[in-house]
Amino acid sequence: MRRSADSIWLIGGLLLVWQAVALAAGPDALASPWRTILRLGQMFTTTVFLGHISETGEAFLIALAIAIVAGLAIGLLIGLHDLSARIAEPFLLAANSVPKIALYPIVLLIFGIGMPAKVAFGAIHGIVPIAIFTISGCRNVPSVLLKTARVMRLSQAETVRSIVLPACLPEIFTGIRIGVSLTLIGTILGEMFGSQRGLGFLLMTAIGLQNTEVIMAVTLLLIVFAATVSTALIALDRRLHRGG
Amino acid sequence: MVALWRLLLLGVPIVILEILCRSGAIDRITLPPPSTIAVDMLRLLGSGRMNTAIANTLTHVVVAVAGSIVVGIATGALVHRLAPLRRVLEPLFATYYAIPIYAFYPLLIVVFGLGDAPQILIGFMLAVVAVIVSTLTGLDSVPAVLAKTALVHRMGPVATALRITLPYAMPHLFTGMKLAVAYAFIGVIGAEFIMSRTGVGYEIRYAFDNFDNATMYPLILLVLLVAVVVNLGLDKWERRLMARRRGL
Numbered sequence A: 001m002r003r004s005a006d007s008i009w010l011i012g013g014l015l016l017v018w019q020a021v022a023l024a025a026g027p028d029a030l031a032s033p034w035r036t037i038l039r040l041g042q043m044f045t046t047t048v049f050l051g052h053i054s055e056t057g058e059a060f061l062i063a064l065a066i067a068i069v070a071g072l073a074i075g076l077l078i079g080l081h082d083l084s085a086r087i088a089e090p091f092l093l094a095a096n097s098v099p100k101i102a103l104y105p106i107v108l109l110i111f112g113i114g115m116p117a118k119v120a121f122g123a124i125h126g127i128v129p130i131a132i133f134t135i136s137g138c139r140n141v142p143s144v145l146l147k148t149a150r151v152m153r154l155s156q157a158e159t160v161r162s163i164v165l166p167a168c169l170p171e172i173f174t175g176i177r178i179g180v181s182l183t184l185i186g187t188i189l190g191e192m193f194g195s196q197r198g199l200g201f202l203l204m205t206a207i208g209l210q211n212t213e214v215i216m217a218v219t220l221l222l223i224v225f226a227a228t229v230s231t232a233l234i235a236l237d238r239r240l241h242r243g244g
Numbered sequence B: 001m002v003a004l005w006r007l008l009l010l011g012v013p014i015v016i017l018e019i020l021c022r023s024g025a026i027d028r029i030t031l032p033p034p035s036t037i038a039v040d041m042l043r044l045l046g047s048g049r050m051n052t053a054i055a056n057t058l059t060h061v062v063v064a065v066a067g068s069i070v071v072g073i074a075t076g077a078l079v080h081r082l083a084p085l086r087r088v089l090e091p092l093f094a095t096y097y098a099i100p101i102y103a104f105y106p107l108l109i110v111v112f113g114l115g116d117a118p119q120i121l122i123g124f125m126l127a128v129v130a131v132i133v134s135t136l137t138g139l140d141s142v143p144a145v146l147a148k149t150a151l152v153h154r155m156g157p158v159a160t161a162l163r164i165t166l167p168y169a170m171p172h173l174f175t176g177m178k179l180a181v182a183y184a185f186i187g188v189i190g191a192e193f194i195m196s197r198t199g200v201g202y203e204i205r206y207a208f209d210n211f212d213n214a215t216m217y218p219l220i221l222l223v224l225l226v227a228v229v230v231n232l233g234l235d236k237w238e239r240r241l242m243a244r245r246r247g248l
Helices: A002-025 A033-044 A047-079 A082-097 A100-111 A115-139 A143-151 A156-167 A169-193 A199-209 A212-243 B002-023 B034-047 B051-081 B083-096 B101-112 B117-140 B144-152 B157-168 B170-194 B200-209 B213-247
Strands: none
Touching: A002 A033, A002 B083, A033 A047, A033 A212, A047 A082, A047 A115, A047 A169, A047 A199, A082 A115, A082 B002, A082 B170, A082 B213, A100 A115, A100 A169, A100 B170, A100 B200, A100 B213, A115 A169, A143 A156, A156 A169, A169 A199, A169 A212, A169 B101, A169 B170, A199 A212, A199 B101, A212 B083, A212 B101, B002 B034, B034 B213, B051 B083, B051 B117, B051 B157, B051 B170, B051 B200, B083 B117, B101 B117, B101 B170, B117 B157, B117 B170, B144 B157, B157 B170, B170 B200, B170 B213, B200 B213
16 A cells, blocks of 8 residues: 555655656757647547557567577586686676677678667677576575585586575566666667667657657566566566565 | 686687687688687777777766765665655665566667766666665664764764764775676667667677677677676675774
């Protein structure tokens, strides 16, 4: 009860700030919340807009699948081997701090404009955090469990499936939660430069036309989607960590 | 041993790339040989052609970092004292980094024009919440006895924050500042890349649009090098700070 009251305060406060800034800046610079919502509702009735959404959604889901599979594979491969974890971790941390947007030209040169480029760009953003959290999860698996596995003569694959994965599931989930957000950001960024379709492309054209209603409508949609998914994942994440 | 492996892990792919590029398996339009990129980078830096762009980017990053540290610590300290406000804002902080902040960039351009402000603001917006969150964590770690000491000495809230709680929270604050540097760098370069008239990000984009690989790859290498070196340096410093705190 208290928590829902808090979220109403938060959302109400943000809307108020938005309205105040819109009043101060004028309708040409910033569309008001009400006009943005109206515009967004109207956009939803057009097939072109729905096409952009499904394009972005498809790219995001493919990129996310790649990021999760590759991130887990890299993380498990490195995390299960103490020496390689010590060797590779600085590289991963460094890769995490790099402005990946600077790599965009290389991605475009390799994949060309279109779906593969945005998928690749989204996946690049998601892989590193998932790998980092998987590695730290592996490191925190109690060594007694690993010794048990050795005593029971489990093969590497069996150890991973029946011991390592369940033991570091909470940690991996945190990595995936962060990976989801970053993959979405990466996919949208990819669409802003290297695409003729999708929400990122729509944002870029709206900037060119200085159409603030469309800019705000797309931004609002992205924020509401990202915040909803992230809130749900955080709730799951807390439950997993408490259970473990 | 570990250092040797790291060197191999870094060196072997570069050598393989070099061979692939030199033998023509990767054509020069896609990727010039790494040695050429490195030489081009030194030449580019020596020519001074990029000095203005580099200076612009660095200035933007420094302003964004300074602003986010001052505003972030002040906001963090304030929110920490106001429990109800903190409860309301906590979900915002938790989901903040899931929001594509770049989506606000178009808006900032419309409001402030295509000058320095939008890029600095994007860097600031990406960085500031990391500082706020780490300030809150840091202040949470302050033992109650220190707060009581401040009461006994009849210190006001500002004096308590400046002389007792914030110094105690320093290692946490440092983590926030480290993140702020990385995020501000990412934000500024990204904003320049999306749309601007100056800066390293802009130059990369410009070179890309003109198929100017001799400029683009060296600049990308420069950005990667600076980001990695600065972050590893801050990491080392942070570990020293943490180690000293543990010694207390």
